[in-house]
Amino acid sequence: MIEKKYRHYIWDLPVRICHWVTAISIVILSVTGILIGNPAFIDVSSKAYLMGWVRFLHFVFAYAFAVSVLARFVWAFRGNCYAGWREYFPFFSAAGRKEMKEVFAYYTFFRKHPPEANGHNPMAATAYFCVFMLYFFMIFTGFAMYAEHAPGGLMHTALKPVYLLFTTQQMHLYHHIVMYLLIGFVINHIYSGWLMDIKEGGGEISSIFSGYKFTSSPQAVCKSKTWSFFPRKD
Numbered sequence: 001m002i003e004k005k006y007r008h009y010i011w012d013l014p015v016r017i018c019h020w021v022t023a024i025s026i027v028i029l030s031v032t033g034i035l036i037g038n039p040a041f042i043d044v045s046s047k048a049y050l051m052g053w054v055r056f057l058h059f060v061f062a063y064a065f066a067v068s069v070l071a072r073f074v075w076a077f078r079g080n081c082y083a084g085w086r087e088y089f090p091f092f093s094a095a096g097r098k099e100m101k102e103v104f105a106y107y108t109f110f111r112k113h114p115p116e117a118n119g120h121n122p123m124a125a126t127a128y129f130c131v132f133m134l135y136f137f138m139i140f141t142g143f144a145m146y147a148e149h150a151p152g153g154l155m156h157t158a159l160k161p162v163y164l165l166f167t168t169q170q171m172h173l174y175h176h177i178v179m180y181l182l183i184g185f186v187i188n189h190i191y192s193g194w195l196m197d198i199k200e201g202g203g204e205i206s207s208i209f210s211g212y213k214f215t216s217s218p219q220a221v222c223k224s225k226t227w228s229f230f231p232r233k234d
Contacts, residue, residue, distance in 0.1 A: 005214035010119055011207055015083045018072040019208055022135075025065035026182055032058040033179055037172075062142055069135045082119035088129040090122035100126070114199050118215055124192065131185055134178050141166065141175045 011019075035054050076085040090096030100122035105111035107123070115121070120128065144162040147155040166174065197204035207213045 005201065005216060006218050007212050007214055008118065008219075009211055010080075010082050010213045011211045012079055012083060013211065014071065014075045015079060016208055016211060018068045018075065021064055021068040022072070023186070025061045025068065026186060028061045029058060029065060030179055030183055032061070033176070037176055059146065062139075062146070065135075066139045066143070069132070069139065073132075087120055088125050088132075090125055096122050114196065116200055116202070116215055116217075118213065118217075121196075127185075131182070134182060134185075138175060138178055138182070141171045145171050145175065 032054050036051075036058060039051055075083055076088075081087070090100055099115055099117070102111060102115040103117075103121045103123045106114040119125075140159065140162050143155060144159040144166075145168070147153060147159055148168065150156055162171070193204050193208075196202070197206075202213045202215055203210075204213070
């Protein structure tokens with residue numbers, strides 16, 4: 001018997017835009033970052049100022065990445081409850097901890113079917129919180145390295161705490177290491193989304209384009225209500 005599914009609007013437009021800007025930025029920043037760190041991969045003698053263009057692309061998408069991450073952070077206090085900041089701390093509620101155990105049981109093969117989630121499942125949401133911390137680390141260390149070429153400037157002064165925490169060599173090393181962690185996350189993210197799409201049948205992949213998911217419940221109920229800094233009409 002085929003279970004009836006109901007269509008619900010889950011991911012609002014700003015969430016989807018930030019998702020794709022961030023995704024594209026990570027790909028281009030990773031490719032250009034690898035070339036900047038290992039220029040031997042390309043023949044710089046064949047084209048004038050090729051590495052200059054590589055670095056230019058890296059800087060452009062660094063700004064795009066930073067704006068996208070900041071916009072998503074702001075939207076966590078303005079968007080619907082699926083985009084809200086409370087969704088990233090599911091372990092603070094009994095229901096969230098219960099669902100997290102169920103998802104963990106599925107991932108470790110102790111449960112045959114995953115629990116249905118309207119938005120992020122609790123384990124995914126917790127992982128995304130950690131990933132956002134890595135995003136901010138990349139933004140701060142990246143712009144700190146960029147600002148080293150203009151000592152005394154506004155950006156260099158604003159990022160002074162970063163220079164107190166890390167040497168230039170450490171910033172380069174850790175920035176490079178975290179890049180590979182994010183590449184690993186992207187691979188796992190695509191696999192997990194595809195897996196949940198197949199197992200749940202909720203349109204996980206298509207939802208990040210359309211915003212709509214399909215669930216067995218006639219009403220999509222949020223696990224939490226997002227507190228907002230801004231007035232909102234629902």
